[in-house]
Amino acid sequence: MPQVLDMGVDLGTASVVIYGKNRGIVLDQPAVIAIDRGTRNILAVGEEAHRMLGRTPGNIIAMRPLQSGSVGNLELACAMLSTFVRKVSGKHFLSGPRVILSLPAGVNDTERRAFTGALFEAGARRTQLMERPIASAIGCKVKIGDTLGHMIVDVGGGLTEIAVISMGRCVVRDSCQFAGDQMDDAIIKYIRRKHNLLIGEITAEDLKINIGSATERQEQLYMEVTGRDLISGLPKVMRIYSDEVTEAIQDPLEALMESIHGVLEQTPAELASDIFDSGIILTGGGAQLANLPEAIYETLHIRCDLAQDPHETVAIGCGMTLEHWSEFGQYIGTRRR
Numbered sequence: 001m002p003q004v005l006d007m008g009v010d011l012g013t014a015s016v017v018i019y020g021k022n023r024g025i026v027l028d029q030p031a032v033i034a035i036d037r038g039t040r041n042i043l044a045v046g047e048e049a050h051r052m053l054g055r056t057p058g059n060i061i062a063m064r065p066l067q068s069g070s071v072g073n074l075e076l077a078c079a080m081l082s083t084f085v086r087k088v089s090g091k092h093f094l095s096g097p098r099v100i101l102s103l104p105a106g107v108n109d110t111e112r113r114a115f116t117g118a119l120f121e122a123g124a125r126r127t128q129l130m131e132r133p134i135a136s137a138i139g140c141k142v143k144i145g146d147t148l149g150h151m152i153v154d155v156g157g158g159l160t161e162i163a164v165i166s167m168g169r170c171v172v173r174d175s176c177q178f179a180g181d182q183m184d185d186a187i188i189k190y191i192r193r194k195h196n197l198l199i200g201e202i203t204a205e206d207l208k209i210n211i212g213s214a215t216e217r218q219e220q221l222y223m224e225v226t227g228r229d230l231i232s233g234l235p236k237v238m239r240i241y242s243d244e245v246t247e248a249i250q251d252p253l254e255a256l257m258e259s260i261h262g263v264l265e266q267t268p269a270e271l272a273s274d275i276f277d278s279g280i281i282l283t284g285g286g287a288q289l290a291n292l293p294e295a296i297y298e299t300l301h302i303r304c305d306l307a308q309d310p311h312e313t314v315a316i317g318c319g320m321t322l323e324h325w326s327e328f329g330q331y332i333g334t335r336r337r
């Protein structure tokens, strides 16, 4: 019988990452889908659909079906998920793959059921849901079963999830919308206000990734960007400096620090003191912002470490749970179809 690929799936607002059991990461694509407006047929998902964002003719819709940590369009989110899973699961006759799925915090029960249904349609034999911070902690190789407190801060695209974990459970948990997308928005607004230049979301993200930094860089960098001059209405090229990007993102960063602070305030004293000793673990693609650990340390005086492969930790954690079921299976929130 052909091999069936059991998999851990991180359905994020910015990207979908899939870890195949005993294979490692097998898919890492933008969480974007493009469909025909009339027939509603799927035209593209992932990279290909991402290239269409903001440039589609009238008959095509290209969108991110999950935004700000919740589901904007459930039908398209399900279609995107099942297309990705079909892509990697291969052909099977008798039984489909077993899937461990991790979803954004803002997803409700009806949506959860729809996602498990979509996976069933895509051939999944069994789907189980895993809480994101738990998956992320396993993916970072945190000893989550011990009695010590660990803090995981996952800075994604639409959402930052902050959790204190002890004995394999989330003791305190909160999420806020100050993540990668909010930083991109703040950069767009700043450049419009300061330079009367309108740039697109992809340009703003490029600025953040290439020259952005949570604190001012020792050596100033710059990037040439093209936008629309709001006075002449014409395209214009302009040099943007790294200190400007740092200034632009200070508000969302401050809000992010406040959220972490809020979770620490609610954390039982013993666990808070463990976190003080062991530090905060940063995961998620947005956590790769230059100097973010240093900025958190300056504000909260707690050491902060960026996880290895921060953007993949959730999928890795789900996949490792499949690989080491006797060790991690107990941490799953079982919802069996």
Ligand SMILES: Nc1ncnc2c1ncn2[C@@H]1O[C@H](COP(=O)(O)OP(=O)(O)OP(=O)(O)O)[C@@H](O)[C@H]1O
Residues within 6 Å of the ligand: 011, 012, 013, 014, 015, 016, 031, 069, 104, 155, 156, 157, 158, 159, 160, 179, 180, 181, 205, 208, 209, 284, 285, 286, 287, 288, 289, 290, 310, 311
């Ligand atoms: N080097 C980098 N510096 C700063 N931000 C980055 C970098 N690389 C990726 N990002 C940002 O990471 C975010 C995406 O992270 P990730 O893929 O973990 O999100 P997600 O898991 O899909 O979203 P969510 O967890 O909110 O559902 C985007 O906002 C992207 O711009």
Ligand SMILES: [Mg+2]
Residues within 6 Å of the ligand: 010, 012, 013, 154, 155, 156, 157, 284, 285, 314
């Ligand atoms: Mg994520």
